[in-house]
Amino acid sequence: MKRVIFTAGILILMLSANVSFAQTKTTKKTTTHKTVVKKTTTKATAAKKPSxxxxxxxxxxxxxxxxxxxxxxxxxxxxxxxxxxxxxxxxxxxxxxxxxxxxxxxxxxxxxxxxxxxxxxxxxxxxxxxxxxxxxxx
Ligand code: HEC
CATH class of the missing domain: 1.10.760.10 (Cytochrome c-like domain)
Structure with a gap:
């Protein structure tokens, strides 16, 4: 019985580690996205230059x-x-x-x-x- 609880505990630990890993990935993606948005804004300003x-x-x-x-x-x-x-x-x-x-x-x-x-x-x-x-x- 103790073994089962121990194994379940390890499983839960592994799962939560996975979840936080996934979260880190999402945050990274958002940051990349922000950079892209900034670049687009700069381009939009540049496009406003007189023709x-x-x-x-x-x-x-x-x-x-x-x-x-x-x-x-x-x-x-x-x-x-x-x-x-x-x-x-x-x-x-x-x-x-x-x-x-x-x-x-x-x-x-x-x-x-x-x-x-x-x-x-x-x-x-x-x-x-x-x-x-x-x-x-x-
Ligand atoms: C009567 C003469 C005169 C006429 C006409 C004139 N200017 Fe000027 N302009 C000057 C003088 C003198 C200065 C420097 C003003 C100063 O020291 O702030 C100047 C400065 C400028 C500046 C720079 C302003 C600054 O604050 O650095 C621009 C831009 C300019 N003129 C554009 C024009 C345009 C466009 C026209 C026509 C619509 C025009 N000027 C007509 C005499 C004239």
Whole structure:
């Protein structure tokens, strides 16, 4: 009788060891899955980058506005060269927003004491395209 109980005890021990082994496996799988999800999120953000067509539209809008009377792509005139702006601000959503506001409001202080004219009549969506184009220059 004692032997039977002992054997049953061993069996139960083995079973529970198996169960916890299985649990460890599940946890590992979940972790792997999380990593995959993170990678997908990064890809989704990268996919939000402006397309070549967006950049071309930004370039066109910029040429139609007054920007080029104060800015050149590769040389400082009244305002900083656009390649220098692109070097200072990495192309990301936060900087698109920041510089869109700056172009619309105008102002000075980031490159010197000369002020940029305000552009209150430009649509934020259009200015954002211009900024996306500027920050793509390097
Ligand atoms: C009257 C001249 C003038 C015009 C017109 C002008 N800019 Fe500027 N821009 C400047 C000056 C000066 C600065 C530097 C401002 C500073 O030091 O903060 C500047 C800065 C900038 C910056 C960088 C801002 C920062 O905070 O670092 C961007 C981007 C920019 N201009 C885009 C544009 C766009 C787009 C247009 C057309 C819609 C435009 N500018 C029209 C003079 C001008």
């Amino acid at each position: 070549a067509a967006d950049l071309e539209a930004g370039k066109g809008l910029l040429a139609k506005s007054d920007c080029l009377s104060c800015h050149k792509v590769d040389m400082k005139i009244v305002g900083p060269a656009y390649i220098d702006v692109a070097k200072k601000y990495p192309a990301n959503e936060a900087n698109y927003e920041l510089l869109t506001k700056k172009v619309i409001a105008g102002g000075s202080g980031n490159w010197g004491t000369t002020a940029m004219a305000a552009h209150p009549t430009l649509a934020a969506a259009d200015v954002k395209k211009m900024v996306e184009y500027i920050l793509s220059l390097k």
